[in-house]
Amino acid sequence: MSNKGLLIVLSAPSGTGKSTMCREYLRKNPGAAYSVSFTTRPPRRGEQNGRDYFFITGDRFREMLGKNAFLEHAEVFGHNYGTSRAFIENTLKKGKDVLLDIDVRGALQLMRKIKGVFIFILPPSGQALETRLKGRKTETENEIKKRLKAAKEEITYIEKYDYVIINNKFSESISLMQSIIKAERCGVGNNASLIKKFRKAFTTKLGRVKKSGKG
Numbered sequence: 423m424s425n426k427g428l429l430i431v432l433s434a435p436s437g438t439g440k441s442t443m444c445r446e447y448l449r450k451n452p453g454a455a456y457s458v459s460f461t462t463r464p465p466r467r468g469e470q471n472g473r474d475y476f477f478i479t480g481d482r483f484r485e486m487l488g489k490n491a492f493l494e495h496a497e498v499f500g501h502n503y504g505t506s507r508a509f510i511e512n513t514l515k516k517g518k519d520v521l522l523d524i525d526v527r528g529a530l531q532l533m534r535k536i537k538g539v540f541i542f543i544l545p546p547s548g549q550a551l552e553t554r555l556k557g558r559k560t561e562t563e564n565e566i567k568k569r570l571k572a573a574k575e576e577i578t579y580i581e582k583y584d585y586v587i588i589n590n591k592f593s594e595s596i597s598l599m600q601s602i603i604k605a606e607r608c609g610v611g612n613n614a615s616l617i618k619k620f621r622k623a624f625t626t627k628l629g630r631v632k633k634s635g636k637g
């Protein structure tokens with residue numbers, strides 16, 4: 423309904439399956455854009471510059487920060503991450519939805535600055551999260567401990583979000599995500615100009631009917 427794009431923010435503890443959910447959502451909704459973040463973290467095996475992240479140096483990150491190029495930014499597990507202000511603003515202006523996969527601190531910054539739908543993804547349980555983190559073998563034992571500790575802190579912020587999805591069954595989680603976004607598009611707050619236009623046309627018509635004495 424709204425002719426302006428929707429900002430869709432997904433946050434979740436590391437290992438919850440949020441990146442896979444983002445990929446699947448984008449596959450099913452090719453009209454939506456993904457906000458590729460800037461990071462000082464080195465690329466992991468299989469990651470591509472410009473697709474997964476823009477991998478940049480600490481100096482470049484600071485330079486961008488100085489130019490106010492980030493809509494939000496945060497340090498996560500020892501590396502800096504930031505969302506491109508220009509990309510978000512231009513994409514929304516074009517009427518396209520934009521999907522962000524960012525941490526809780528970044529999401530909290532955005533909540534204060536911009537309208538959007540904020541979704542928190544939870545694992546089925548703490549144990550399931552630990553099993554997943556161990557199973558993907560991309561982090562050391564020590565890093566896994568850090569991520570589990572961070573998860574405990576992150577979940578204290580759930581109530582700040584608009585929606586929560588427990589990623590129990592993947593297809594169900596995607597379907598819930600789509601329903602949330604569909605509903606959000608009909609939100610009164612997301613359709614202010616449409617409502618205004620309708621109201622104006624409707625009142626003008628009513629005025630005309632009254633004048634001609636037929637109503």
Ligand code: 5GP
Pocket residue numbers: 433434435436459460463494495496498503504505523524525526527528529
């Ligand atoms: P990873 O390095 O494992 O891809 O991501 C680590 C964490 O950083 C994830 O929780 C991810 O959502 C978050 N992240 C990725 N990009 C951004 C960003 O631009 N801003 C913020 N605040 N967090 C981000």
